[in-house]
Amino acid sequence: MDVEKAYKDANALLEGHFLLASGNHSARYLQSAKVLEHPKKAAELTDALAKMIRDAGIEVDTVCAPALGGVLAGYELARSLDVRSIFVEKDGKGGMVLRRGFEIKPGEKVIICEDIITTGGSALKAAQAIEALGGEVVAFASLANRGFCKRVGSSVTTKPECKLPSNIPLFSLADFTFEMYTPETCPMCKEGSTAIKPGSKG
């Protein structure tokens, strides 16, 4: 499937002048929530992701997403894989925790699913929470990959910023590797425009 077209059609791939959470500027931005706005379209994406995971021979009991961003993608991926869906949430101390009566059995095979993997920080914390309960993290998955971490089947190599362990595979539909600039070197700033915050905290 043409993942970039799916993002563009959903207005999830924005073009303009954006201030990223890192403080850098970019001419493109992924508004990941938008691609999940229509459940039937979201299911097409997670069906494709589930096929990649099955084709790789990964056995999975449960999909776990870090809240809030990963929950919808994780839920749809669990439906596509026909397995259980749970989520972890921030524990207020910089980590993630399983709440709401969700449980993990020792040795349970878990995929950590995000809507988008940037450096993988939230996904790593989710994995640590699952492993602390005796679960086995068998893979990471995301609809989109920002190109810091290497995904299965891509020639894009892992960057130093990637926080995901290299011994666990990352499945993702596509790499979205955008050029980023510091405010001082940003060509759009030089032309006199102002960067806008496009994300959840804008």
Ligand code: ZN
């Ligand atoms: Zn700029």
